Amino acid sequence: MGEKDKKITIGALAGEAGVGVETVRYYQRRGLLREPQRAHGRIRHYGPNDVERLSFIRSAKELGFSLDEIAELLQLDDGTDCDEAQSLAEHKLADVRQxxxxxxxxxxxxxKLVRECRQQEGNIHCPLIVSLRERSAG
Structure with a gap:
């Protein structure tokens, strides 16, 4: 059996992608990752495409994309809607800059508050605590 035909369990899938098994199940419930049929012995088996898709999801999360945004990116994965993918990336970049x-x-x-705390001597109120109180009251 070649690498392309290699079938792995959910634990191996999670390990290869660097996520937990519960994360894989959560992504399946969200519709981001397929849930294969149970084969003989009631064990689900995953292939290289599942590893690639899970790695894609993980990479997109590391760039700050939400799961909803990742779902959109996955729909655009065929490369024909590069303008939409670019638009999503531009919005994400604007969010990151904000x-x-x-x-x-x-x-x-x-x-500033740490500097003020360091400069305080004696038994007076902490500038950090005072500032937080003032912010919560105002």
Whole structure:
């Protein structure tokens, strides 16, 4: 039996793709990954295409795509709708850039508060705690 005909169990599939078995089952429930029929002995067997698809899902998740967005990408996988795939990527890039901007703002505020905490001497209120209280009240 060649590599192309190789059949593996769900555990081996998960291992090859670097995810857990429950993740594979979850993706199946979400319709992202097929659930093969049970063969003799009631064990499901997966092939190389399943490994490729699961690896694709994992790669897309690592780039920040949601499972709904990944479902759209999987539908565009034949290469004929590159414009739609590009549009999805552009939206994701815009989201990432917004998050980076927000994280930089958070970094500036926390950095300032940490400096203020380090400069405090004696038994006075912690600038970080005071700032958090003021933010929650306002």
């Amino acid at each position: 998050k980076i901007t927000a994280l930089k703002r958070i970094e500036r505020v926390l950095s």
